[in-house]
Amino acid sequence: MTSDLERKAFEFAQVLQCTLNATICRDVRLRAVQRPFDVTPVFTVGSGLSRSNLTQPTGFPVRIDNKRPRIWMNLSYQVHMDHEAKYLTVFKSYCGIFSDEELETCLCHFDYEREKDKYTAAHLQVHGASPALDALNRRGDEKRPLEKLHFPVGGKRFRPSLEDIIEFLICERLADGREGWQRVVEEGRDRFHRQQLRAAMRRNTALVEEFMQEQEKQA
Template sequence: MISDKLRDQTIGFTKEIQALLNGTIASHVQIKAVALPVGDDRLFLLGHLLDKRTLTAERFQLRPRAPRVELWMDVSFQLRLDAEREHLMVQQSFVGVFGSKDAKHGLFHYDYERDKADGYPDAHLQVDASSGFFGTLNDPKCDPGRSLGALHFPVGGKRFRPCLEDVIEFLAVERIVNARDGYEKILEAGRERFRQNQLMAAMRRDPATVDKFIERYREAERA
């Protein structure tokens, strides 16, 4: 049976992401959610002006600090309920920065794919860059001509991966984009929600460690 809990939590998450982007480094972003049936359940796809027919989202423009330069951001999520069908879970996410609306290569992108099947880290960063030194490390039999941008840098796994707030902070503090006044408070509030959600999820998955933590503090209080 399709759960309305998924729909309701997805709507809340959609509003959070849209407010985060429009309150910090973007304008007029409209995050849309589309339900995709998966067996007896469904997956929600999220993205800017997500098309119901093609299931593709559009990139949106940022305000780069450098003059006469375009900068576009691509943000998308796939959401479902967890195994207990109680809490919203990110199945996949993508955050990338590009030089045009349709460019295949950009500055960088963060990917997350739960239980990724090809051997690469579930959560990883790829930077579209080159390195002469890295070129000397390639095995000419297996990886001739492989670029630095092809590398998947692990970034914390499914539980402690970077959040969208971290990417926004990077763009702002490295003076790549113009951010709105007071953006720091918005980022910190969103980051705190993310960390609390991840911590709660980690606790649900590892109750033995939680019990050890509680017992340790009980012993400290009794001492």
Template sequence: MSDLLETESNTFAANLTDLVQGCVVDAPRFAVVNASNDKQRRIGPEPFEPGDGSGAGFGFVSLVRKCDEAEQPRLMLKIEFRVSLDSQAEHLAVQQSTFGLWVRPDPQRGPRPVFRIEYDREATSKPLAHIHLHAESVELGWIYGTAGLPLPRMQEIHFPVGGRRFRPTVEEFLGFLNREKLFTDWRPGWNAILNSSLDAWNKRQAQATVRNNPEAAIEQLERMGYQVVAA
């Protein structure tokens, strides 16, 4: 099991490296490190700073814009995964993930999140896949206020997005940044790399969906004219 976990984790990290380096100038490579649970691994961009837990973690992916003149990056991405083998110990499964956009308007202060897309496979009190928005909403304040409820901070609300199989991907996240013109200074040819990676993700998710729902898959194939025979 350990050897397969290492192999699959390193393959996942290599795929992330190819994707992000193919889209972002001077992007770091993604590394695999041990998690507190020996059946899991953590994956994120180098450098990883080990420590006692208070300051340990992966670095950011810097987004260098042509309009920025500061020596320190003003925009950056956080992309991290925690993975393990699935219940059959045959395929890699994402246990937790987070990716989002961070901003550093003041070089004397640390980066602050703009929004975060998170996934927690074992979540029970929140949607498995959800978004945190670091913003304010007058309308949301009115909804809570007229109900006599205290207004939570926007970033404390878990907005559901897609569930286990159809949650947002890193590829869709990068495409969103471009489409909304939050960042547009990509490497040449980045879009083809992104689409190829997204196609591979969709194929893996389709295969996982079939593994978990073989009867539904057979029913649909037979409806399309195929004959399915067990080996």
């Protein structure tokens, strides 16, 4: 199973790498490396991974030319095979947007953790000041900053894809996009949605049958 997982994780890393380099980056290199000590084989996908760094992806500049980058991204995925050992599954992901190479000044980060206990599995955390939150905080939360709030973003199946984040950065004038970036984003987003829909159908065959029966009655 590990060899199949390794191949699929490598292919997944290549798709992400191509998407980034075709839209908002140049020469980004993503690798898929097996995490040590996990009972179930798990691969981490990200930048800067090596034999001496198996678990902590590093940041990379968001730029399409040789100019000094204005923005940095830290991208991390943890993947394994599903229960049937047939399909690659993302069970944890992180995409942080920073204004510095040291990754100390964060704008926001998009997180996903399957079966999260306390917060919604897919969420967005935004760094900044919020007078509204200061006014709304209750006793015991008086000093709670904005970045501690977990804004839900679509749940397990309909969470933001990397393409959504790329579109956000370009449309909000935080990053420059290569010519034709819209096509890459649309194709990648459509691929992601199709994969999520297929996964939902596999897990809800009764609902699929119910839908097909309704369609037959209407035909």
